[in-house]
Amino acid sequence: MPTKRDFLSVTDITPDETLALLKKARDSKLQPKSQKTPLSGKSVAILFDKPSLRTRVSFQVGIQELGGYSVFLGEQEVGLGSREPVSDIANVLSGYVDLIIARISNHDLIVQLAKYASVPVINALSDVEHPCQVMADLLTIYEYKDTLDGLSLTYVGDGNNVARSLCLAAPAVGMNFTSATPQGYTLDDQSVQLALSRAVPGATSIQVRTVISPTEAVVGADVVYTDVWASMGQEKEAQARQVAFKDYTVSPELMQLANAGALFMHDMPAHYGEEVSPGMLEHPQSVAFPQAHNRLHAQKTIMEFLLSEN
Numbered sequence: 071m072p073t074k075r076d077f078l079s080v081t082d083i084t085p086d087e088t089l090a091l092l093k094k095a096r097d098s099k100l101q102p103k104s105q106k107t108p109l110s111g112k113s114v115a116i117l118f119d120k121p122s123l124r125t126r127v128s129f130q131v132g133i134q135e136l137g138g139y140s141v142f143l144g145e146q147e148v149g150l151g152s153r154e155p156v157s158d159i160a161n162v163l164s165g166y167v168d169l170i171i172a173r174i175s176n177h178d179l180i181v182q183l184a185k186y187a188s189v190p191v192i193n194a195l196s197d198v199e200h201p202c203q204v205m206a207d208l209l210t211i212y213e214y215k216d217t218l219d220g221l222s223l224t225y226v227g228d229g230n231n232v233a234r235s236l237c238l239a240a241p242a243v244g245m246n247f248t249s250a251t252p253q254g255y256t257l258d259d260q261s262v263q264l265a266l267s268r269a270v271p272g273a274t275s276i277q278v279r280t281v282i283s284p285t286e287a288v289v290g291a292d293v294v295y296t297d298v299w300a301s302m303g304q305e306k307e308a309q310a311r312q313v314a315f316k317d318y319t320v321s322p323e324l325m326q327l328a329n330a331g332a333l334f335m336h337d338m339p340a341h342y343g344e345e346v347s348p349g350m351l352e353h354p355q356s357v358a359f360p361q362a363h364n365r366l367h368a369q370k371t372i373m374e375f376l377l378s379e380n
Contacts, residue, residue: 075379076184077372078177078193080201080235085242085270087375088208089218092243095209095364095371107137108374112168114138117183118194119145119174124338125194125202128365129171136370141167150179160186169377172196190376192369197231203337204235205368208243210361211293214333219244219270224291224328226250226284226320227345228311229257232297232337237261241269241276248279250287252314256280284318291328295335296320296345312344321347325355333357 076082083091098106114133118126126142133140150156150172160183163170170191172180177198184191193201212218223240225233229251237257240247247265249257262278269276281287288294299315300308325334334356342348351358 074188074190075376076191076193077201077376078180078184078191078196079199080204080239080242081264081268082201083375085268088205088239088242091205091368091371091375092209092212092218095205095367096213098371099367109133109136109138109168109377112138112377113166114140114169114171114373115163115167116140116142116194117148117150117170117172117174118142119150122173122195124362124365125173128369129194132366132370132373135366136374138168138373150174150183156182157186159183161188164188169373190379192372192376195231199235199238200231200337201235201239202365202369202372203232204239205372206364207236207295207335207337207361208239209364209368210335210357211333213360213364214357215292221292222246222248222290222329223293223295224248224250224287225295225297226287226318226324227296227315228255228299228301229280230297230301233257234261236295237265237278238268241265241278244270244276246277246279248277248281248287248291250281250284250318252318253282255311255314284320284324285327288324288328288332291332293333293335294320294325294328297337298339298341299345315345319343319345319347320350322350322353325353331355335361338362 130140164187171194173194174180175197177196180193180196223245233249237247257280265278299311336358340346
């Protein structure tokens, strides 16, 4: 029996697998929905501990389109690590379903879930990484630019889970990565070093940078990306973060410093007047809505890949 594959981090798939999945997702978008049902007869458990729009809908619709059946379980139904030990929940669910999708704030709980589950586990968001979002991001860039190799992606804002996954994924597909964050909110050096080690073989020119100035960061960027200043669970820090990030709003003026034709991206939800100026998601260079739609297509490909590997 083959070894179980999980998708808890973008580092759980190789650079070659990453590119292959992106190409497959792009091709799959062009196929009629009814012709492909690789999840036929398969059941999927969806575990969430916080509200969600894009993640929940894209996964549930994707499972149905692939011919599978999903069971949604909120925090009250499961109580991962509180109502029952994680190991018990993992063992029980493994006897019911073929795949577990977990959107759990505490990354350690997802790691434990994957450790004890005998079926694949997908990290649909944690406080450490957001790998499914970043696969959709790369798919969007690939569609609009027709390549990833040699492009430069700049992230402006908090060095959070999205920034970390972008940092770890970009060099693996041949992209440069720069993050602009205030002091005290930068990406950890361990992630930066790991990202550099994942650069495609022979691509010695790939850069991974962390800087303070947003204007410095966006110069030469092919993609400018931002996210909320305070994520769910950080509400108590919101006021302090608004002060720290007051110069980190992505606006049309900031976009003018990037390369001609640069894409603007945001994983949503957006807080207008904070990380983005009003109307920025409708900016001519914005691909935020296609980016959101690509969650469906990227995740369908990931689910099919994991189930075919196990």
